Amino acid sequence: MLHGNLRFCLYLITFSPFLTLRKRRRVPTGSKFKTKKPRTNEEISAPKVLLVTEEGADKLTVPEAIERAQAEGMDLIEVSPKAKPPVVKIGDVGQHMYQLNKKEKKQRSHNKQTEVKTLRFGFRTERHDLDRLVERAKEFLAERHLVKFVVRLRGRELTNKSYAEGKLNAVVKQLEDVAEIEQEVKKQGNQFIVIIRGKKNQQAKVVDTKTEPKKEE
Numbered sequence: 001m002l003h004g005n006l007r008f009c010l011y012l013i014t015f016s017p018f019l020t021l022r023k024r025r026r027v028p029t030g031s032k033f034k035t036k037k038p039r040t041n042e043e044i045s046a047p048k049v050l051l052v053t054e055e056g057a058d059k060l061t062v063p064e065a066i067e068r069a070q071a072e073g074m075d076l077i078e079v080s081p082k083a084k085p086p087v088v089k090i091g092d093v094g095q096h097m098y099q100l101n102k103k104e105k106k107q108r109s110h111n112k113q114t115e116v117k118t119l120r121f122g123f124r125t126e127r128h129d130l131d132r133l134v135e136r137a138k139e140f141l142a143e144r145h146l147v148k149f150v151v152r153l154r155g156r157e158l159t160n161k162s163y164a165e166g167k168l169n170a171v172v173k174q175l176e177d178v179a180e181i182e183q184e185v186k187k188q189g190n191q192f193i194v195i196i197r198g199k200k201n202q203q204a205k206v207v208d209t210k211t212e213p214k215k216e217e
Contacts, residue, residue, distance in 0.1 A: 037093075038079065038093075038096070039081065040078065040093050041075055041076050042062075044086065046086045048062070048085045049062055049065050049085050049087070050086070051065045051068065051076075053089070053090065059085065074091055075090070075092060075093045077090070077093055114144055116146045116147075117146065119136060119137060120150045120151075121150075121151055123154070123157040123160075123167075133171070134175060137149075137196075138178060141175075141178055141179055144198065147197075148194070149168055149194050149195075151192050152190060152191040153190050154190070164192055165185055165187075165192050168185055168192050168193075169185060172185075172194055175196060179196040179197060180198075180199055181195075182196055182197040
């Protein structure tokens with residue numbers, strides 16, 4: 001009986017048109033997008049290149065250009081591979097990659113969709129807590145978002161609306177060097193709100209400050 005079942009299984013595998021072996025599909029693994037590293041030194045395959053320096057441009061063979069770079073203790077970096085001949089420069093490849101990443105990060109921040117970030121505080125919120133909200137608002141403004149401050153009143157606080165409005169204006173005044181009013185202070189039910197946006201020149205300064213590397217002491 002056992003041999004009969006075994007022969008039957010072999011028959012099905014051999015002759016059945018419905019049984020096929022399927023290869024496992026490989027699922028591609030995604031990778032985080034990074035700036036592509038340029039070709040440097042011996043990786044540059046063109047017979048001749050255009051070496052651009054502060055003094056001008058020279059058409060050289062790759063070995064000649066590498067020799068110039070090595071004389072300065074630097075790398076030969078291909079900056080425009082599709083040009084004829086390819087354009088190269090002398091520099092530190094690490095610093096070159098840092099500048100490319102910095103430029104790309106800045107471009108992404110400009111393309112980033114603007115959102116309205118809401119920061120809330122109460123009638124009795126202490127000064128140090130308000131200072132933290134102000135710092136958080138500066139971060140949002142640097143990322144090109146709008147910031148909405150909301151102060152909510154409860155119970156007997158509703159009888160002192162002018163104090164709440166003044167507190168809101170005081171917070172906005174702390175940000176006047178980096179922000180401007182998008183929507184004036186107004187009352188909505190039992191709360192006061194104001195919306196501010198970053199000044200364009202200040203946004204650029206803050207973004208540049210964040211991307212600068214720390215200097216070694």
